[in-house]
Amino acid sequence: MARDAALPIAVRQLTKSYGTLRVLDAVDLDVQRGEFLTLLGPSGSGKTTLLMMLAGFVRPDCGSIRFGEREVIRLAPHKRDVGMVFQNYALFPHMDVAANIAFPLKLRGIGKAETTQRVEQALELVKLGGYGARRIDQLSGGQRQRIALARAIVFEPRILLMDEPLSALDKQLREHMQIELRQLHERLGMTTVYVTHDQREALTMSDRIAVIDLGRIRQIDTPKAIYERPANRFVAEFIGESTFITVDVDAVGCSFNGVPLTLASQPSRKGSHQLMIRPERLTILEHAATAGINVLPATVTAAIYQGDSVLVQASLSDGKIVSVRASASARVPLVREEIYLGLKAADTYLLPVEERAA
Amino acid sequence: MSHEAGLNAKGLRRDALAERLILFSLSGPAVLLVTMTMLVPVGWLFWLSFLDDAGGFSLEHYQRMLVQPSYGRAFRITFEISFITTAICILLGYPLAYALSQLPRRVANICMIAVMLPFWTSLLVRTYAWLVLLQRQGLINTWGIKLGLWDSPLALVHNLNGTLIGMIHIMLPFMVLPVYATMRSIDRDYLKAAANLGASPTLAFWLVFLPLSLPGLVAGALMVFILCLGFYVTPAVLGGGKITMVANRIATDIELFFNWGAASSLGVVLFILTGIILYAASRLVRLDRFLSGGGA
Numbered sequence: 299m300a301r302d303a304a305l306p307i308a309v310r311q312l313t314k315s316y317g318t319l320r321v322l323d324a325v326d327l328d329v330q331r332g333e334f335l336t337l338l339g340p341s342g343s344g345k346t347t348l349l350m351m352l353a354g355f356v357r358p359d360c361g362s363i364r365f366g367e368r369e370v371i372r373l374a375p376h377k378r379d380v381g382m383v384f385q386n387y388a389l390f391p392h393m394d395v396a397a398n399i400a401f402p403l404k405l406r407g408i409g410k411a412e413t414t415q416r417v418e419q420a421l422e423l424v425k426l427g428g429y430g431a432r433r434i435d436q437l438s439g440g441q442r443q444r445i446a447l448a449r450a451i452v453f454e455p456r457i458l459l460m461d462e463p464l465s466a467l468d469k470q471l472r473e474h475m476q477i478e479l480r481q482l483h484e485r486l487g488m489t490t491v492y493v494t495h496d497q498r499e500a501l502t503m504s505d506r507i508a509v510i511d512l513g514r515i516r517q518i519d520t521p522k523a524i525y526e527r528p529a530n531r532f533v534a535e536f537i538g539e540s541t542f543i544t545v546d547v548d549a550v551g552c553s554f555n556g557v558p559l560t561l562a563s564q565p566s567r568k569g570s571h572q573l574m575i576r577p578e579r580l581t582i583l584e585h586a587a588t589a590g591i592n593v594l595p596a597t598v599t600a601a602i603y604q605g606d607s608v609l610v611q612a613s614l615s616d617g618k619i620v621s622v623r624a625s626a627s628a629r630v631p632l633v634r635e636e637i638y639l640g641l642k643a644a645d646t647y648l649l650p651v652e653e654r655a656a
Numbered sequence: 657m658s659h660e661a662g663l664n665a666k667g668l669r670r671d672a673l674a675e676r677l678i679l680f681s682l683s684g685p686a687v688l689l690v691t692m693t694m695l696v697p698v699g700w701l702f703w704l705s706f707l708d709d710a711g712g713f714s715l716e717h718y719q720r721m722l723v724q725p726s727y728g729r730a731f732r733i734t735f736e737i738s739f740i741t742t743a744i745c746i747l748l749g750y751p752l753a754y755a756l757s758q759l760p761r762r763v764a765n766i767c768m769i770a771v772m773l774p775f776w777t778s779l780l781v782r783t784y785a786w787l788v789l790l791q792r793q794g795l796i797n798t799w800g801i802k803l804g805l806w807d808s809p810l811a812l813v814h815n816l817n818g819t820l821i822g823m824i825h826i827m828l829p830f831m832v833l834p835v836y837a838t839m840r841s842i843d844r845d846y847l848k849a850a851a852n853l854g855a856s857p858t859l860a861f862w863l864v865f866l867p868l869s870l871p872g873l874v875a876g877a878l879m880v881f882i883l884c885l886g887f888y889v890t891p892a893v894l895g896g897g898k899i900t901m902v903a904n905r906i907a908t909d910i911e912l913f914f915n916w917g918a919a920s921s922l923g924v925v926l927f928i929l930t931g932i933i934l935y936a937a938s939r940l941v942r943l944d945r946f947l948s949g950g951g952a
């Protein structure tokens with residue numbers, strides 16, 4: 299299982315409608331060789347549909363899918379040679395664990411001795427060595443997940459697809475498996491397309507994230523770029539918490555309701571802009587005038603103790619409510635108290651001006 | 657704190673008892689009915705089978721069964737007919753159930769009603785209807801000759817053919833129903849997974865779909881086989897007196913010879929054989945699950 303065996307995926311103009319509902323709308327997507335790419339989007343956005351098209355289970359209306367140099371759009375699922383982990387795992391209940399993992403090897407005519415050896419290897423890889431003789435209904439959810447993974451990678455596919463493989467697991471196990479999946483990917487290096495609607499999962503696991511909504515890819519970039527420089531309002535609001543305030547940019551600089559602001563970078567276009575504010579990038583200042591930081595006066599509307607932090611909601615001078623995540627060790631402000639919020643110039647981000655999409 | 661003295665323990669125990677009493681009284685009438693109409697007469701017949709004409713204890717009826725070849729023949733033909741009917745029901749019913757299970761649920765439901773349609777008329781009516789269709793001047797022979805498919809009337813009825821046709825027709829829904837239900841419950845993701853792992857549709861069927869539908873097939877086959885063992889009307893009407901299954905033999909013993917003892921002993925043997933088959937089949941199915949779960 300070597301990295302150079304991985305294949306890049308090139309999707310062009312992929313379109314699918316069910317009746318009048320356009321589930322995928324001319325999607326273009328490139329997944330690099332060995333990359334871990336996550337499709338992230340709200341329910342019904344078309345993530346599963348896209349993945350099923352890569353696996354060959356949903357027939358697109360038009361478009362092109364290439365694995366490496368090869369056009370696969372009309373290739374039957376059993377000839378595509380991609381590994382897939384199903385959301386409900388789809389482990390065959392009439393076979394034991396070893397038989398499930400051996401299934402793809404048997405179909406590829408691999409000999410008995412090698413099969414046994416590779417099954418055991420795959421089991422070791424998912425840390426379930428010695429579980430071969432177990433029946434499927436004797437496994438816990440997390441174990442099934444691993445067996446499904448082992449079955450999907452045992453035949454060394456060059457592309458691995460996963461549709462919300464962790465959604466059935468409890469939070470703790472999920473976070474554990476996220477790390478394991480990521481490590482496994484690092485070791486095997488197969489091109490991986492991963493579907494989730496859990497933004498934290500996407501942020502922690504991916505090389506790149508494709509944010510998809512209503513059958514369109516709204517942004518595709520690294521987790522850091524997606525989080526810090528979202529391309530549009532949808533991405534900004536879908537990933538992490540955010541509030542937008544309207545600021546004015548003129549020749550002199552930028553201002554919010556008369557308060558001058560220092561920005562990380564001056565936009566070329568003058569006029570009103572949307573400034574994105576993330577709760578954890580704001581601080582509650584001790585003094586009204588603090589050097590080197592933008593100061594926004596606000597009135598506290600709520601302060602909620604959350605254990606690791608205090609969530610403060612405050613209304614700005616234009617009435618907009620912003621959230622601030624403050625350290626739990628700091629003094630909890632009182633409701634209706636006048637406070638000053640600090641926003642570093644480096645943390646300011648103006649949303650790019652969108653041509654209004656239909 | 658002791659169990660007795662626990663808070664509200666007495667009241668709660670009384671509630672539990674009351675609940676059980678209600679359940680029991682609900683099942684009471686059914687239990688009574690079964691006892692009166694099933695256990696008592698069956699027990700009485702069982703008793704009769706061990707009495708000779710004079711009313712003393714004897715095994716003469718069972719001995720006669722071993723000695724007289726006509727009894728052995730009745731058993732053999734009964735099992736043969738049941739086996740052939742079951743086999744043909746599998747061949748016809750499995751693909752039908754498969755086709756139905758692949759249809760959208762609404763369409764499949766309508767088709768299922770069609771499959772059940774025969775249940776709307778009595779067995780006797782259906783059997784005589786076959787007589788009308790299959791006889792020498794019946795619809796099938798008339799049209800077959802008219803269309804030049806065959807020259808002289810085929811012997812479709814008053815023999816084994818007629819009996820089998822009638823029985824298969826009656827038994828087919830009993831095969832389709834459990835097989836269809838099992839197939840419907842098979843998650844399509846299993847087939848997708850099989851395809852994804854490299855199985856062509858044919859292989860996916862043999863390696864995944866068929867094994868998963870096997871419980872329904874076994875249930876259907878058992879039901880058909882066991883129901884066939886007790887058939888009376890169809891062989892009597894469509895067999896033309898040439899087909900004597902155990903039930904027909906029982907009827908003859910009673911109607912012609914007034915020999916209740918002989919008839920009872922036949923019933924007892926058939927009952928025991930059926931029991932053995934059921935037991936063996938249940939072992940076989942469990943064994944099968946064990947085998948496929950453990951190795952293959």
Ligand SMILES: Nc1ncnc2c1ncn2[C@@H]1O[C@H](COP(=O)(O)OP(=O)(O)OP(=O)(O)O)[C@@H](O)[C@H]1O
Nearest residue numbers: 316319321339340341342343344345346347348495
């Ligand atoms: N076979 C189908 N027939 C009709 N509509 C369908 C079919 N399959 C999917 N859809 C529709 O396509 C849209 C996208 O579905 P898809 O399953 O790809 O969403 P998703 O992004 O995976 O959502 P989720 O996060 O809930 O799994 C949905 O509106 C869904 O109702």
Ligand SMILES: [Mg+2]
Nearest residue numbers: 345346347461
């Ligand atoms: Mg989905």
